[in-house]
Amino acid sequence: MPPRPAPAPLTLRGEAWRYALVIAISAVVIIAQVADPTFPLSTWSLPLDVAVGVASLVLLHWRRRFPVTIALLIALGSVFFLSLSGPSMLALVSVATRRRWREIIPVGVGMIVAGMALSIVSDMTETRAEALLDLALNTAFTALAIAWGMYVGSRRELMRTLVERAETAESEQAARVAQARTAERARIAREMHDVLAHRISMVSLHAGALAFRDDLPPADVRHSAEIIQASSHQALIELRQVLGVLRDETTDDTTERPQPAARDIPELLDEARASGMHIAERCEADLPSVPDSIGRTSYRIVQESLTNASKHAPDTTVTVTLVGAPGDALSVTVSNPLPIGSPAVSATPGAGLGLVGLAERVRLAGGTLEHSITAGQRFEVVARLPWPA
Template identity: 35%
Template sequence: MARVSRREGRRWRAYGRAALVALLVSAAALNAATIDGGEHLLPVTATALLCGAALLSSRLRWPLAPLLVTAATAWWGSLLLPLLVVALFDLAVDGRARAAVGCGVAALAANVLGYPATALWTPDRYASALFLPPLAVILGLWLGSRRRLVQALASDVEHLRIESKLREEAAGHAERSRIAAEMHDVLAHRLSLIALHSGVLATRRDALPAPVAERLTLLRRTSVEALADLRDILGALREPDAEPSAAARAPVMREVRELVDEALAAGQHIELTSEGHPEQAPTTHRLAVYRIVQESLTNARKHASGAPVTVRVDYRPPATHVEVTNPPGTPRTDTVGGGYGLVGLRERVTALGGHLTAGPAGAGTWRVAARIPHPPGVEQNGTRT
């Protein structure tokens, strides 16, 4: 809004300046018509028009316009003195005080040899010749200094605004990183306890039933992998300027098949249909598909325990498709969730240019589906051309 107001102000100032110059040119022509029977009307009008056009032209304003008006005023004197005042004012506003004084002195001094009928050095005219040019220079210097001061203050305010915004963003990032680090520390401690106790129990697998031993092995492996992921993320949060390791730069790619196998081993009923090869999709798409299936299976375990889950994945161009559906089941009461999993997934898919939908699909069935278009230039094997 402030920028629009400034542009409007500059535009109206330009209109006012153009109207003033046109008025002064018309006044010079009318005054020329009353001198010597109007025999100099044509040359004075032509000279005044030329000077006015030079004053209004942004490309000719310096140094041609002041020199042209100075020379014209030196000859025609009082007829073009108002245009000289405008030229001196412009020079002073631009901070060219020496040029303004030089042009004024040159015009007044040379007018001694100018056209006698309009000379400034006559008793009825030399007062204006001594008064108007200095006044124009003084007012121009004051107005130019004020404009530059206002611009400097506006620039400082803009810099302060940007600095304040950057500080707010930095504070937000620091606070989020601190909260994430604290949460990861707590989770790392609890996962370490799970891995420790499951490892101790796994050493006595000979005395345990085979299904229990398999579940303990799965629990220990999963907790160790989750702990490693948390440590990588925690290290990146605490050392943002450090060179990330190869594992941090390229996270371990886990496919949907592994996720489904683990869920099947945990007792969940899942039917997986996969078309195409994972390598046909970009790595970011495969990570998104993995997270979508992971979140959907977790939600199914929480809110529809015992219900079968159908997973369909299609990696083939021109888009990666994933759909997870499950009928209603028995909600579990021993789980706690934040409710932000689908929000994060929607942001991830949107960032990749795709679209994610989640909600009822009829007959109480819950459906999560996403379509992520492949970037231009991706071949069938998932590499860029």
């Protein structure tokens, strides 16, 4: 069983009323005993009794750290000093708040024995009936103190449990917020990559050609410049769309975000052809009927594959194949020949995470994605996305 945490320290007000109650109990006991004609006043010293009582009040300051030891010491002293009646009750209550019977029973029995011993030492018990009455009273007061201490202890335990639950719930909420923030950052990164990578790659490709070739005819220079202008303009528009949605924290509406679908793939291929890429297309699927959930993913697959081909295998023919039907799956295959000779080194920087992001997108859509180099020396990306009937 793990050790219980230490109780919270008492406030000054809490200590004050406890000490006031202890002093009141001791005062009542002293007055009642002194008023008893059978009490041996000749052998009793009030100043000494009061001094011992004050010392016990000081000793009670450490009752929460050493409850059993303090309680037994005060119980032993209460056999000889009336002023220890109140402190002994508070010490017993402190032990009972821990709710450990292996501590409560010995201390409780010790308090009862000490009370009976006080009666015997003071010669206040002359008959058997008086002894039984003293025993009953001592037992009743001891039981009352134990019951009160256990109630206080259970209430403290309840409050501690509620605080721990609140702290746990708060930490779990913080963890959920952090997880959601991380997921949102990843989503934003994917969206920015998907929206901008293709456009910027086209700009970099044609700008690099203009910088490398200084013998191009004016018509080719004009054509490349138009592609750079169109791609830059479209990239700026799409960037503004993404940033506009990200700035809007008052709505969860996703309709304003750039959300291409499978029906937009032919337009994407036409844009790539206009930029100078060589593309062979085979489509055996009704693209307009493809659900947006998988159509958006298929669009990103083709877009990322074209971007990679333009960077790493320029001037090669890229083959795009779309096959599928409702109730089966939509298969997206994009392949291109490997560059002849040394692998092409792209001047366009990249993080190398495009295919990683695609794999995550496809996994979330319930599909599979594979990329490999075939026996025919072609780099091939194959994705299968479930197409509900």
